[in-house]
Amino acid sequence: MRRWWFYLVLLAYALLIVAVTVLRVDEMSTGADGSRPAELAAGVIMLFTTVGPAWVAELTMRRRAAAVVLSKERRKLVRRIRRADRQRLAAEHYVESHIARPTQRWDAEAARRRAVYETAHRRQTASLVDRVSR
Numbered sequence: 001m002r003r004w005w006f007y008l009v010l011l012a013y014a015l016l017i018v019a020v021t022v023l024r025v026d027e028m029s030t031g032a033d034g035s036r037p038a039e040l041a042a043g044v045i046m047l048f049t050t051v052g053p054a055w056v057a058e059l060t061m062r063r064r065a066a067a068v069v070l071s072k073e074r075r076k077l078v079r080r081i082r083r084a085d086r087q088r089l090a091a092e093h094y095v096e097s098h099i100a101r102p103t104q105r106w107d108a109e110a111a112r113r114r115a116v117y118e119t120a121h122r123r124q125t126a127s128l129v130d131r132v133s134r
Helices: 004-032 035-132
Strands: none
Touching: 004 035
16 A cells, blocks of 8 residues: 555656646747647647656566566575585485495495305315215
């Protein structure tokens, strides 16, 4: 909702524009032999030339306002996505350095111990088979 003073300022602006237009038309008509309709047409053109750019600017700004809000929201979401991506990469790095590598080392150590055990077991089994067959 617009406040009462907005309408008061708008009315004062409109009166100023009309007054300037009347003065311009009066100045034009004193030196030239123009008809009354031609003077009115010139006044209307001057009025719209004065008001038109402001009206177009206001219309453009209103239409652009929604795009500005969406643009800011998009920028905010892009920042959130980047931050989340950095956090994901940091988490992957943590998992890789603190969980995956020790697990790989543990698996490698388990495979090495299993190989040592199987070698010792084969030797023991082979020596038992050797003793039994003699």
